[in-house]
Each structure stands twice: as C-alpha cells, then as structure tokens.
Amino acid sequence: MAAEVVANVPAVSDALFEVTIPAPAPPGDSLPPLLWPDVRPRLAALAARPGAAAIFGATGHRWKLEPPLAIFELAEVETQLGLSLPADYRAFLLQAGRGGAGPAYGLFPLGRESGRWHWTGGGASDGDSGPLTRPFAHIRAFNPFDELPARPEGGAADDEWWERYEDAVYDPAHSHGLLYLSHLGCALREALVTTGPSRGQMWADYMAEGDGFHPLQNPDGTRMTFTDWYRTWLTAAERTLDEACRTSSPK
Structure with missing residues (x-):
C-alpha cells in the first residue's frame, strides 16, 4: 500500500487578530453569487491523477462531493439552526456539495433524518440550534488546560x-458557536465559527492532544475563512501531486 502524502498547509499561530463582523442576517432564501464553479472539475481531475489516493484523507472521501442542497433545503437548515450560515460556506452547500471531499478526512456530510438536519461523522456538529447560536466569545487562541494548577500527587487533592x-476541559461553552466541519483523526477537529466576534473564521479544536483552540491562518497572517481553508487544501493537493510527478519523471 502506498504511503500517505500530506499536502503542505500553512502553519497556524495564536497571534491576536481582531475583526469587526456584522451580525448575521436572518435565514433567507436568496441565492448567493456563484463562488464555487471550479471545485467539482478540479476534484475530478485530482481523482484521475496517479498518486491521488496517497493524499492524506483521500481514501475516505475519494475526491467526491455529496450533492448540493436545494435552496429550500438550505432554508430549512437555517430555520432549524435559527441563524444564517457564513456566506461562503452557505454558497458551497448550494453550489458545490453538502459534504465529502475536503481538508483532512473530508467535510462532514449534512443530511436530513426524521425531518431534522444533522452533520454526520465522528465529531460532527449535531444540528442542535442551541450551541451554534450561542456566541463563540474568543478572538485569540486559548487552552482550558492553562486554567489548571499543577497536579498534586495522590490523595483527596488529586481527586x-x-x-x-x-x-475546565469538558465545559461545553468552549465550543459554543463552532460548527465542526472536518477531523484530522485522533479527535482533532476543525470548525467554522457561526456566531460571535470571530464569525466566519476557521478554528482548530486540538483539545484531544492538550493544545486547546486556535484560529487557522493564511500565510500572510490573516485569519482563514471557509473559502481560504478549502481552497488552500485544494491547491496544496494539486501542488503535491505536481511535485510528485516532477520528481518521479525520468530525467
């Protein structure tokens, strides 16, 4: 079996980046501008290339997207949630797909069961409107582990x-306003902020390894939106296969 190749992605830091973001619009049924017409052709081209299966996570999503949502289905989702999703992810759901090929092991699929919409997959958001409508209050990286004193040795103090x-660690308030979209394995997840001062940004939840929460950044230090996050992954995958092709070609 071929070894997995991890596409290069930009490093992240916990640098403070404050941004003023307008309050989300109420759920609506207007069509967004066309933002994602190239995604499916690029995924199909990647799937056909030698070595594509070796890109990290590709054996799971196989470069395929679920069908897009219809506008009335998106209206149902947003009505259920009680909020309008960030515009670029909203457009992706309508124009590209409701889940599938994407960063790491892919985008958690969005589907309807018993009349309610849910994101499915290990660690996905469950579509409960409560946590997503409560503001994610943070604008800089934070780690709940930092709130703990040094661990004592044994006895009642240890208990x-x-x-x-x-x-400290399992307080559900940490993930209020986070729509979990993807996982990297080992319970490491990445999420889109739906409410609060960081709305529209992508954040990492690496609590499973003790690294807390931090915003994902572009190479220039700006915060990643869903568009930045998805397109950075897509371009990195293409470049990784281009480089593999160059190094394997006969001289």
Missing part, C-alpha cells in the same frame, strides 16, 4: 484536581 480538570 479534586481531576474534578477541576473535567470542569
């Missing part, structure tokens, strides 16, 4: 430390 650990 008390573990209680504080669970309160």
Whole structure:
C-alpha cells in the first residue's frame, strides 16, 4: 500500500487578530453569487491523477462531493439552526456539495433524518440550534488546560484536581458557536465559527492532544475563512501531486 502524502498547509499561530463582523442576517432564501464553479472539475481531475489516493484523507472521501442542497433545503437548515450560515460556506452547500471531499478526512456530510438536519461523522456538529447560536466569545487562541494548577500527587487533592480538570476541559461553552466541519483523526477537529466576534473564521479544536483552540491562518497572517481553508487544501493537493510527478519523471 502506498504511503500517505500530506499536502503542505500553512502553519497556524495564536497571534491576536481582531475583526469587526456584522451580525448575521436572518435565514433567507436568496441565492448567493456563484463562488464555487471550479471545485467539482478540479476534484475530478485530482481523482484521475496517479498518486491521488496517497493524499492524506483521500481514501475516505475519494475526491467526491455529496450533492448540493436545494435552496429550500438550505432554508430549512437555517430555520432549524435559527441563524444564517457564513456566506461562503452557505454558497458551497448550494453550489458545490453538502459534504465529502475536503481538508483532512473530508467535510462532514449534512443530511436530513426524521425531518431534522444533522452533520454526520465522528465529531460532527449535531444540528442542535442551541450551541451554534450561542456566541463563540474568543478572538485569540486559548487552552482550558492553562486554567489548571499543577497536579498534586495522590490523595483527596488529586481527586479534586481531576474534578477541576473535567470542569475546565469538558465545559461545553468552549465550543459554543463552532460548527465542526472536518477531523484530522485522533479527535482533532476543525470548525467554522457561526456566531460571535470571530464569525466566519476557521478554528482548530486540538483539545484531544492538550493544545486547546486556535484560529487557522493564511500565510500572510490573516485569519482563514471557509473559502481560504478549502481552497488552500485544494491547491496544496494539486501542488503535491505536481511535485510528485516532477520528481518521479525520468530525467
């Protein structure tokens, strides 16, 4: 079996980047401008290239997207959530697909079951309107582990430390306003902020490895939007295969 190739992606940091973002519009049924006409042809071209299966996560999503949402289906999703999704992800759902090929192991698919919409897959958001409409309050990286004192050695103090650990680390308020879209394995996830001062940005939740939450950044230091995140991955995959082709070609 061929070894997996990880496409190069930009490094992230916890640099402060404040941005004023207008309040989200209420759910609506207007069609967004055409933003994603190139995605499906580019994915099809990638799928046909030698070595494409070795790109990290490709054996799961196989470069395929689920069908797009109809405008009335998106209206149902947004009505259920009680908010309008960030515009570029909204356009992606309508023009490209409701899940499938994407960064890491792909985009969690959005589907309807028993009349309600849910993102499916390990670690996906469940479509509950409560957590997504509560603001994600952060504008800089944070780590709930930093709130804990040094762990004592044994005894009642150790039991008390573990209680504080669970309160600090598993507080559901940490992920209010985060729409989880993808995972990198080992419970590491990346999410789109739906509410709060960082609305429209992509953030990493690396709590499973003790690294907390941090915003994803472009090479120039600006915060990644969904468009930046998705297109950076797509371009990196193409460049990785281009480089593999050049290095494997006879001299």
